[in-house]
Structures are given as C-alpha cells and as structure tokens.
Amino acid sequence: MWARNLLFFGLCLAGVMVLASSLAPSPPPEHWEDFSPAQTQSSDFQAAVNEVNAVFRQEWQASELQPAPRADDLTIARRLSLALTGTIPSLEEVRMFEERPAEQRLDWWTQGLLRDRRASDYVAERLARAYVGTIEGPFLLYRRRRFVNWISEQLHENRPYDAIVGDLIASDGLWTDQPATNFVTAAIKPDSDDGVQENVMASRVSRAFLGVRLDCAECHDHPFEPQWQETDFHGLAAFFGAINLADGAIFGGIRDRGATYMVEDRETLEKHPVDPAVPFLEELLPAEGHPRQRLAAWVTHPKNEYFARATVNRFWALLFGRALVEPVDNIPGEDVHPALDVLARDFVAHGYDLERLVKVVAATDAYRLDSAADHEITAEHEACWAAFPLTRLRPEQIAGAVEQAASLATLDYESHIFNRILRTAELNAFVKQYGDTGEDEFGEHGGTIPQRLLMMNGQLVRDKTSDGVFNTATRIAQLTPNDETAVEAAYLTILSRRPSPDERQHFVSALADTEGNDRNGRLEDLYWALINSTEFAWNH
Numbered sequence: 001m002w003a004r005n006l007l008f009f010g011l012c013l014a015g016v017m018v019l020a021s022s023l024a025p026s027p028p029p030e031h032w033e034d035f036s037p038a039q040t041q042s043s044d045f046q047a048a049v050n051e052v053n054a055v056f057r058q059e060w061q062a063s064e065l066q067p068a069p070r071a072d073d074l075t076i077a078r079r080l081s082l083a084l085t086g087t088i089p090s091l092e093e094v095r096m097f098e099e100r101p102a103e104q105r106l107d108w109w110t111q112g113l114l115r116d117r118r119a120s121d122y123v124a125e126r127l128a129r130a131y132v133g134t135i136e137g138p139f140l141l142y143r144r145r146r147f148v149n150w151i152s153e154q155l156h157e158n159r160p161y162d163a164i165v166g167d168l169i170a171s172d173g174l175w176t177d178q179p180a181t182n183f184v185t186a187a188i189k190p191d192s193d194d195g196v197q198e199n200v201m202a203s204r205v206s207r208a209f210l211g212v213r214l215d216c217a218e219c220h221d222h223p224f225e226p227q228w229q230e231t232d233f234h235g236l237a238a239f240f241g242a243i244n245l246a247d248g249a250i251f252g253g254i255r256d257r258g259a260t261y262m263v264e265d266r267e268t269l270e271k272h273p274v275d276p277a278v279p280f281l282e283e284l285l286p287a288e289g290h291p292r293q294r295l296a297a298w299v300t301h302p303k304n305e306y307f308a309r310a311t312v313n314r315f316w317a318l319l320f321g322r323a324l325v326e327p328v329d330n331i332p333g334e335d336v337h338p339a340l341d342v343l344a345r346d347f348v349a350h351g352y353d354l355e356r357l358v359k360v361v362a363a364t365d366a367y368r369l370d371s372a373a374d375h376e377i378t379a380e381h382e383a384c385w386a387a388f389p390l391t392r393l394r395p396e397q398i399a400g401a402v403e404q405a406a407s408l409a410t411l412d413y414e415s416h417i418f419n420r421i422l423r424t425a426e427l428n429a430f431v432k433q434y435g436d437t438g439e440d441e442f443g444e445h446g447g448t449i450p451q452r453l454l455m456m457n458g459q460l461v462r463d464k465t466s467d468g469v470f471n472t473a474t475r476i477a478q479l480t481p482n483d484e485t486a487v488e489a490a491y492l493t494i495l496s497r498r499p500s501p502d503e504r505q506h507f508v509s510a511l512a513d514t515e516g517n518d519r520n521g522r523l524e525d526l527y528w529a530l531i532n533s534t535e536f537a538w539n540h
Helices: 002-023 043-062 073-085 091-099 105-114 117-132 144-156 161-170 179-185 198-210 230-240 291-299 305-320 338-349 354-362 379-383 395-405 417-434 449-457 459-465 472-479 483-495 501-511 516-531
Strands: 261-264 271-274
Touching: 043 338, 043 354, 073 091, 073 105, 073 117, 073 305, 073 354, 073 395, 091 105, 091 483, 105 117, 105 354, 117 144, 117 179, 117 198, 117 305, 144 179, 161 179, 161 198, 161 291, 161 305, 198 230, 198 291, 198 305, 230 261, 230 271, 230 291, 305 338, 305 354, 338 354, 395 417, 395 459, 395 516, 417 449, 417 459, 449 459, 459 516, 472 483, 472 516, 483 501, 483 516, 501 516
Parallel strands: none
Antiparallel strands: 261 271
C-alpha cells in the first residue's frame, strides 16, 4: 500500500512540476538576445532607405496624395511576423518587444525574426512555390521536402542569393544528397523517357529569377511584348537540353551529358537542333563551361539587372503581400518603378544580401505607413504606396495565427518536439480544408463561405478557443488580476494591439461580477469573437 501511495505522490509531484514549468517564463531564444544595431545605423544603410523614401515622397507629391500616418510599432511588428514567419507575435514576444527602447524596437524585431528558424522555414516554402510549384512529383527522382529544407538552411546562414540561385541552376548529383538538384528533377515528367522538360525549366528560370514570362513565347513570338521571340524561349530551354537521364543516369543523378536540344517545327513536324542562347545581354554569357554553369553565371551576373529586380520585387511582395511591380514574375524591361531600381542597385552592391534587403524595405516609410487615416484612403493611395495595402492572410498564416493565439508562450523551435509535430499536423489539416493558394503567390483571392464556416465552426478554432488548461483564454482567466487586464491580454494575444476605450468598456462590462466557469466561458466567447473578426484575417 505504501509503495502505491508513494507512486501516486510522485506522479502528482511530477505533474505539478510539468505544469509549473509550462507556466514559468522561459529565457528568450538566442536570436532575440543577439542584437547589433550597427548595420541599420550605418550611413550607407540610411542612405538606401532615404533614397527609397525620396522616390515615394516625390510620387505622392506629384499625385497630390496625403499619405497615411505612420502605423504604431505593434502593427508593424505584426506585419513583419506574418510576412517572415507566417504567424503573429505571441504575448510573450509582445512583452519583450515593448521592453526595448522605442528607437530600437523595430530594428531589433526585424533582425530577431530574420535569425529565427521559423522565418527561414516559412520563406523557403514561399520561394519553393515559385521555383518548383507545390506538387510533390515523382518520389524516385524528386524530394520536395529535402529541397525546401535546403533552401531554409541557405536562408538561415544568410548565404548570398546569387550563390543559392547558381546552385539551383547548375548543381550536379543525386536529388537526395545534393538537394539543390531537385530544382531540375522537379521538371522530369513521370513515366517518361524524355528526361527533363526543358520548356518547364526555361519558364521557371525566366519567371522566378528574371521576372519575365518568356514562356508566352514558347510556340510563337510574344503576343503582347514584341521584344520576346520564340527563338528566345528555345535558346533558354536549350541550356537544359544536355541533361540526359538515359543509360543509367538515374543512378548517377543530374549531369550534363552532351545531348542536344531538339525543337519540332509545327508545320513540317521535323525536329531541328537549337543551341543554348540568352534572350538579352549576350555579352555577359561565359564562353566556356557546361551549359547550366554558363546559364547560372549569366543569370546572376551583377550587370544582369533583371535578376536583381526580380529578387527585390519578390521580397517586396513577401513583405507587403503585393509586388511593387505587378505581376511579380513579369517586370517590364524599361520604365520600372524607380524604387525597384534603387533597391536592386543596393542589393547588388552589398553582395546579394537578403537580410539587408529585408531590413531596408522594412525600414522605409512605405512599409511603416498605416492602412487607415483620418482622411479618405483611396485605391490610388494603395496604388502609389501612400498607405499600407490591405491584403487577406494566406491559409497557412490564418492557421499559424490561430495556433499562436492559443498559446501565451511563443510556438517556435524552442517548443517541445511533440508540440511542434502536433502543430504541423493541425496546420496541414486546416490548410487542406481552407484551400491552398497553390503557386499563385500574390493573386487576389476573395474569401468564401466555406472558409468563413471553417473559422466559425471548424475543429482548429473550436479546439483552440475552448476551455482547456493550456489554452490561452483559460490561462488569461486564471492568471490576470482583473477584467481590464484580461481583456487587454486577449487583444494583444490575438490582434497584437490594445482594445480601444469603447471595446475595453464593452468587454469589461460583460465580464463584470462573473467568476469560475462563467468567467472562463465569457473569455472563451471573447477569444472566439476576436479570432473570427475581419481584422484578424487581414494584414494591415
């Protein structure tokens, strides 16, 4: 009997310790502690930001637009968190953010996010959609998960972007131990002896890395942009014609084997060889080397402004939810937005440093403007970046925000492995039901009735807002000293802001004179209402 009582006492003590450890604040992860303001305070960094700001101020003045006022710091922090990690700040992070000196907060926050594994993972997945799409492809020849993990590792190390892209285009070897080669093997047609689909590779390289929809010229000269000819497309595709998977090459991985790219004449149906050729800036193409090595060197050449512009435009779109020049993968060769040229020149001058690029964009006036103002905000304001553009959150951002809102602590790589696995499964299930946006990264997607019903009645929201020991609504009810603090904590956790005076008064009145399960239930209702609010589902 005494042994059983001792065992029971030990289990109870262990449970109390586990609960206490979950409630106790954990030390901040290293990426929040290791802050150096040197880069953002340097003269050349400020010069880049000022030059971009001057471009937009001139545009607003010419258009006679009064820009929106600057957004508050928490709103900007929320934007950055959604853009870089796919989720909202935790209450734990909000408290750390507000403890920083006001003049350092946003620089500290941006740098911390960029060094967070969540950011490299999330941005890697977003980039992979542009590189290889969303289809898993033939497992024997393609490992999409391994490919995304490789990109994430490159981003986390802040490897120069020209080196990353060079590896994507030119890497040799197996798709298992050389993950970059999955960029090529993703274009292998299953159950076919034809090998890599050169036309697919030409389309992906031109769209993702050059910001040109050259695939519109695959079968005929471009119908809307006469500078792109059918020969341009096939010349680019020919760089991938040397890849041959026949004669056991499948076991040796991707190699350039000297094959010739053949194009079929639509009239005679006869095939003729096409030599590798680039559609512009031929003088930048190396004369020596394997075809894909030459192409990689040409794409990433410092004087190839298409590459730098395409990269800047895509990362601007990641941060704003909308490209500076639309569509994101079809930038005109001339008369581009002057801010795009300013940022592209700075990007090249600083060694294709993606972290610096994000920091510069995040420090601009355009990024830090509010989406609302005392005066009318028109479509022209958003078109000229005189107000932050309202964009609907992506499915994985909605799911990530719901998950984070249900936890006072930050859900990151410091979380227990079991919690991370469970969270991934819940996110995937929600996105599948909500509807993935696929490869169309920045298209306009309206909300649907099934999506609203999923938010109102779906399993994820129901589980995360219901009364439970570890859910935030219950913990706020138990840990806050009064109703005012409880309402404020709920708003900060879900919307990353404090309630307005009217909102505070309304919900404090609803909580007045309640206790126990009744108070828990009303806070649960408040949580559900805030998560289902329009504000929660938009970036602003």
